[in-house]
Amino acid sequence: SGSGRPPHKSTASGNRGGCSATGSTTATTPDHSHSHDNNHPPPTTHHAIPQPPLCSGTIHLYLGRPIPPPYPSWRLPTARLTPPPSPPFPQRPWLAPLSLITMISSMILFNPITLVLSAAVALYFIARWLLIQSEPFLKHLQIYQVVRAQFLRPYAIVEGVVWPRYTNQLGNNLFQYAYARLRARYLGVRFRAGKLNQDVFHTDVAKLANGKEKAIGENANPFAKAAPFEFIDAECDYTGKNYFTPVRSALPEEMNARAATSVIGEEIKADGKFLSIEPNAFAQDFIFYEREQWLIRKWMCPSVDSHEKEALQADLMGVERDDTIVFHLRFAGKVEGIFADPTYHELPMKFYTDVLKQHGRCARAILVHDPKSRQAAADVAERLKRFSPSVKIIQQCASRVEDFMVMYRAKHLALSVSTFAWWAGFLGHKFKSTIYYPTHVEVAWYNPRRLKTWYNKLLPRDNKYVSVYYTTAGQSS
Helix, strand or coil, X not given: CCCCCCCCCCCCCCCCCCCCCCCCCCCCCCCCCCCCCCCCCCCCCCCCCCCCCCCCCCECCCCCCXXXXXXXXXXXXXXXXXXXXXXXXXXXXXXXXXXXXXXHHHHHHCCXXXXXXXXXXXXXXXXXXXXXXXXXXXXXCHHHHHHHHCCCCCEEEECCEEEECCCCCHHHHHHHHHHHHXXXXXXXXXXXXXXXXXXXXXXXXXXXCCHHHHHHHHHCCCCCCCCCCCCCCCEEECCCCXXXXXXXXXXXXXXXXXXXXXXXXXHHHHHHHHHHCCCCCCCCCHHXXXXXXXXXXXXXXXXXXCCHHHHHHXXXXXXXXXXXXXXXXXXXXXXXXXXXXXXCXXXXXXXXXXXHHHHCCCCEEEEECCHHHHHHHHHHHHHXXXXXXXXXXXXXXXXXXXXXHHXXXXXXXXXXXXXXXXXXXXXXXXXXXXXXXXXECCCCCCCHHHHHHXXXXXXXXXXXXXXXXXXXXXXXX
């Protein structure tokens, strides 16, 4: 050509993609300048077949039928899609907001997060309904009470009146009563004891002397079935009184001088700390009661001391003797089964033997236990006898009042992990010389056995209390 460019070459395989600017093709001659062996003979000479000026193949339009080649080099087929005209806006104006509402509702209703939240709300109301229906049964299941108590407070304020919120059994109820009454006193409002879950108590106790007292107890006193506490105050009005100083009449003579010299500012600070801490429904930490422990004894001891017959029986047993130790035994797991509180546990045998070692002069051991745990108590008695053959073992199992009075008036008392026994030692402080307190060794916060160390928080800072350490890790039966 006259352009001075080399002619276009087409390979022997018939490359159909090489197109010249003028649309013509030129035949090429083979190059025999290279040597070839027998295995690779030189290519044969042939004329190139004229090809169309564009690449072969089939082009499919977006909306159309296939168009076969050849295609002109200067014009490629294109698919021009024109969107259909949008329909006119409806002439009904009220349809626009309705459509918007429908769209938003669909987005909300079919959103995964909305569906999950709706399911959670529905499950909450279903679970709440089931709890209400099963409350008569669950209130006897202590594991339910323990879990429920973590989300409740030991009191409720209704129309300016403080009421205790009772859970579980008598020992726990006394803590809830004391905490709510102290809170009402600090706030300067009225206090009412309310009613216990009285059907959890045995019906063979709280037998009052005559019909009049029985009627008063059953109809008016919330602790009517909770002897020996059936005569504690059911209500009290603390409005308009000074609550930032101790009640002098509640303190023994040796503490009056120290209480009289207390700084009022420190008293107010202590009250503020009490009101600022919100415990769970059990309120079982001695920091709430340490400052007012003599006042709490004043509230409860008169009711206990009114049971003179049971007190005389305890004295006849010789509980005030120096060579006698009263042990309280609790076998919650064996007696209560699935209804047992999982945080309670039986003490290892080493605890009882350590008490005998520390006391050193024990000639008699009185074992106070529940009527349903006679066999378990007999096993402990047998093992104590083998450990110290000279010790006389006496098993005490009677009504709640009689058992409580034996511990209440004992000179030397060994507690179990029990709030019922704790109140016997705390309220009977004036009779006590030694209270052997079961103290669980400290464990790490992530250890499940830490749940069993709750009793440590109730240990008073008093010289009469002697800690006897034990552990529940790998204990022998």
